Amino acid sequence: MNVLKKYSSLPNQIKASFWFLICAFMQRGISFITTPIFTRLLSTSEYGQFNIFNSWLGILTVVVSLNLSAGVYSRGVVKFADDRKAFTSALQGLTVVLMISWLAVYLVFHEFWNAVFSLTTFQMFCMFIMILNTNIFGFWSMSQRVDFRYRSLVAVTLAMSLAKPVLGIILVKSATDKVTARILGLALVETFVCVVLLVLQAIRGKKFFSAFYWKHALKFNIPLIPHYLSTMVLSSADRIMIGKMADASSAGIYGLAYSISQIMTLFNNALFQTIEPWLYKRINEKKIKDISKVAYPAFIGIGAVNLFLIVLAPEAVAIFAPPEYYDAIWIIPPVAMSVYFMFSYVFFAVFEFYYEKTKFIAAATSVGAVLNIILNYIFINAFGYYAAGYTTLICYMIYAAFHMLFMRKICREQLNNEQPYQLRIYLTITGLFLAAGFVFMASYKNIIIRYSILGIVFLVIAIFYKKIIVTIKNMIHLNKN
Numbered sequence: 001m002n003v004l005k006k007y008s009s010l011p012n013q014i015k016a017s018f019w020f021l022i023c024a025f026m027q028r029g030i031s032f033i034t035t036p037i038f039t040r041l042l043s044t045s046e047y048g049q050f051n052i053f054n055s056w057l058g059i060l061t062v063v064v065s066l067n068l069s070a071g072v073y074s075r076g077v078v079k080f081a082d083d084r085k086a087f088t089s090a091l092q093g094l095t096v097v098l099m100i101s102w103l104a105v106y107l108v109f110h111e112f113w114n115a116v117f118s119l120t121t122f123q124m125f126c127m128f129i130m131i132l133n134t135n136i137f138g139f140w141s142m143s144q145r146v147d148f149r150y151r152s153l154v155a156v157t158l159a160m161s162l163a164k165p166v167l168g169i170i171l172v173k174s175a176t177d178k179v180t181a182r183i184l185g186l187a188l189v190e191t192f193v194c195v196v197l198l199v200l201q202a203i204r205g206k207k208f209f210s211a212f213y214w215k216h217a218l219k220f221n222i223p224l225i226p227h228y229l230s231t232m233v234l235s236s237a238d239r240i241m242i243g244k245m246a247d248a249s250s251a252g253i254y255g256l257a258y259s260i261s262q263i264m265t266l267f268n269n270a271l272f273q274t275i276e277p278w279l280y281k282r283i284n285e286k287k288i289k290d291i292s293k294v295a296y297p298a299f300i301g302i303g304a305v306n307l308f309l310i311v312l313a314p315e316a317v318a319i320f321a322p323p324e325y326y327d328a329i330w331i332i333p334p335v336a337m338s339v340y341f342m343f344s345y346v347f348f349a350v351f352e353f354y355y356e357k358t359k360f361i362a363a364a365t366s367v368g369a370v371l372n373i374i375l376n377y378i379f380i381n382a383f384g385y386y387a388a389g390y391t392t393l394i395c396y397m398i399y400a401a402f403h404m405l406f407m408r409k410i411c412r413e414q415l416n417n418e419q420p421y422q423l424r425i426y427l428t429i430t431g432l433f434l435a436a437g438f439v440f441m442a443s444y445k446n447i448i449i450r451y452s453i454l455g456i457v458f459l460v461i462a463i464f465y466k467k468i469i470v471t472i473k474n475m476i477h478l479n480k481n
Contacts, residue, residue: 004142014406015322019150023153032263035297037165038169040321048252049248050252051243058236059233062225062228063132064128066217069136072324074142074476086205086210087210088139089205090205090214092139092216096208133295136201144252157420160193164186168186170185172185224380226365233373238254241380245380252324253327253471254328254331254385258331260316261309261336261339265339276346278294280354283351283354286295288411295420299430302339306340331386333440334393335421341400345400347403349361363402371394371398373390373424375391377394
């Protein structure tokens, strides 16, 4: 009862932040939990084809919709707060026009595009519908967040997150084309919800076309397309290239390893959402030296979580997939290590965002994406699909390095060269993490050695658990300081 009383007394903003975080966990968590079901219903080849579809979906969402529900809308709901309903309706109208225009281009040359994407016409049609759905839901969910309407967002998110796998399982079990059935299950659930949202937002805003809002949206988001597109290429190109250069079965095994590794991004996002406002506050107050006191424990914590996944990779693959996916254990370590760099780079990039150095952001992302394609082409040909895990790791390391260099440049120009992190300490934490990861991977064939090392780690945690708890509490209460 005391817990309920404390919860009831919390400000609405705090309650909303908590439930928005729960939404993120539900969306990724339910998908992750149902993975063992679909890996057993789909062959490695079919699972690979589905992963290739998802990879193209991420990339084409940027091209077709210009990511209108992201950057420009997030900023616009604040800038045009007095006319937000009309702004939402207008951007929704622009998204519909963009989707229909690109669909027309596709239909004229559909045989060519089907060959490029290795997808059928029906699968491509589903993709266009899902691109529209993603943006419609993005507009609505952002509006709920701005108004702190967490109840409706949680209800809709939970319903969709549960309905997608349930319908997917029913369709896959009863279909001969299991890949298309899996895609159709996702598209139907999203469309059922998003048609309602589209109509509601159109009625409330009463504005399909607005020259002012359309021009503003295009002018703001088009320059960001290289960044958005490079981000998607960096995270998706490996699966597409494996499907083209090896086979769909290899893409399926790699896709499973990537999906298991990416679950750790939930911890990344949860931790950074807690820290991010505090970081901006410290930069604004020019209290740069305070940042390292939080950053170093955060790096260690995320490293430890990813090491735990690396240690248990053989067991994770055994739980999440049948034996034919077993080779995924050798891909999890480098991809899990790349998750560490995905997390650490944001501690550098926050300076670029604060001082609006968007050219730096785009440059770092573009370099990482182009390098990823080049290295994948070279090393997948030379060593097979396993190499993609290591090219991903190398690219995210370089990605983080570029952001660190840009951060140091900004600090020299804006903060009298006061640097938030000591390079020596960051490299020490990172080096120990990488070395431990490869040591654990080397022990995969000897379970006694692997669990002995894990036992030592738990012993160290048990000895220092009080300090760990204090550190976690301090990070939770950052925004009060």
